[in-house]
Amino acid sequence: MIVDDEAAFTRLLKLSLEQTGQYAVQVENNPQGAVHAAKEFLPDLVLMDVMMPGIDGGTLATQFQASAQLEKVPIVFLTAAVKRDEVQAHQGQIGGLPFLAKPVDLREITRCLQHHLGA
Numbered sequence: 428m429i430v431d432d433e434a435a436f437t438r439l440l441k442l443s444l445e446q447t448g449q450y451a452v453q454v455e456n457n458p459q460g461a462v463h464a465a466k467e468f469l470p471d472l473v474l475m476d477v478m479m480p481g482i483d484g485g486t487l488a489t490q491f492q493a494s495a496q497l498e499k500v501p502i503v504f505l506t507a508a509v510k511r512d513e514v515q516a517h518q519g520q521i522g523g524l525p526f527l528a529k530p531v532d533l534r535e536i537t538r539c540l541q542h543h544l545g546a
Contacts, residue, residue, distance in 0.1 A: 428452070428455065428465055428468055428470035428473045429441060429455070429473075429475075430473060430475045430487065431476035432479040432480055433476070434456045436529075437454040441454050443536075444533075444537075444540075447537070453465075458479040458481060459482060461475075462487070462490050462491060462494060465494075465496075465497055465500070466496050466497065469496065470500055472500065472501045472502075472544055473491065473501070473502045474503050475488060475502050476504075476506065484506075488504075501543045501544075503525045503526070503527060503539055503543065505526075505527050506526060506528060506529060507528070507529040507530075525543070527539060
């Protein structure tokens with residue numbers, strides 16, 4: 428599942444991931460509807476933007492973790508607020524949470540998914 432308020436970004440990422448034939452992707456561009464959408468979709472992993480209108484990714488992640496249905500779903504944050512070299516210097520984690528720096532490419536996303544979901 429991808430939670431990001433940038434519809435063009437999510438549309439392209441969804442299409443790219445689904446074209447691999449390995450992923451079914453649900454997109455939620457309205458962060459306020461993300462928990463409800465996730466409860467219906469039951470994702471194996473969530474790619475979540477950090478800065479979104481109305482609710483930030485950290486707060487939304489807390490809501491996911493408070494749900495019995497979603498508490499064990501891994502969340503990987505996507506953000507333009509940190510640079511790629513900052514994320515790499517911390518082995519892909521900031522504050523103990525997995526991060527990818529935008530812009531991301533399909534290979535980077537695929538490696539991340541394989542890492543968190545298994546090959």
